[in-house]
Amino acid sequence: MTETPLLSVARRLDHCTVLGPGNRAVIWVQGCPLRCRGCVAAETLPFEGGTAYTVAELADWLCSLPDVEGVTLSGGEPFSQAAPLAALLDAVRARRPGFGAMAYSGFRHEALRRGDRGQQALLRRLDLLVDGPYVAARHAALRWRGSANQRLVALTDRYAHLTDEPDTSAGVELSLETDGSLSWAGVPPTPGFREGLEEQLAARGFVLHTQARREA
Ligand code: SF4
Incomplete structure (x- = not known):
């Protein structure tokens, strides 16, 4: 019997313009082995939950989104679920060959290249990688990254031109979910941004949604 690969997902978003080039879907995986001080996604760190x-469910979802040019894999640590994510990109590209792929990782590109088979497979399928842990002492408002040690690594020609463009923050995006709740996405331009945003919204009676929900 063939095992069905499963992915543990903290959250997903079907449209985002601040976590990579163009309009993208985003998958935040659940679980990260690192504990960067000031991590903006604390709810995604435990491997429990999510x-x-x-893979087939997520591939169907990605293929159903007509206006996105690709997906950004965030977390959590995507390379902790590298093999099923590589399988996911294969499944999507079997139907949408031009689908772009970007990922974040708390590990450096050089370390991932020496990683296990699944990690190397995922790396081979990515167009763009943001590598390295978030370092609060080096916080910087850079495009798609939160600290100056993090690099934007073009792994294919698809987005290689972007590394020559202005390296400034893409900002954050608020989304209104179908149930009326709010969620946000992006890389905070200033330390403590998330806490400030949550306080301001709470004062107005809004609660930010951070967890994945199974719609079906
Ligand atoms: S690698 Fe990313 S998700 Fe993991 S602790 Fe660091 S900032 Fe948070």
Whole structure:
């Protein structure tokens, strides 16, 4: 019997313009082995929790989104679930060959290149990588990154031109979910941004949504 690969997902978003080039879907995986001080996604760090999806379910979802040019894999640590994510990109590209792929990782590119088979497979399927841990002492408002040690590594020609463009913050985006709750995405331009945003919204009666929900 063939095992169905599962992915543990903290959250997903079907449209985002601040976590990579163009309009993208975003998957935040659940679980990260690192503990960067000031991590903006604390709820995604435990490997327990999250919502389990099969690769086929996520591939169907990505293929159903007509206006996105690709997906950004964030977290959590995408390379802790590298093999099923590589399988996901294969499944999507079997139907949408031009689908772009970008990922964040707390590990350096050089370390990932020496990683296990699944990590090397995921790396081979990415167009763009943001590598390295968030370092609060080096916080910087850079495009798609939160600290100056993090690099934007073009792994294919698809987005290689972007590394020559202005390296400034892409900002954050607020989304209104179908159930009326709010969520946000992006790399905070200033330390403590998330806490400040949550306080301001709470004062106005809004609660930010941070967890994945299974719609079906
Ligand atoms: S690698 Fe990313 S998700 Fe993991 S602790 Fe660091 S900032 Fe948070």
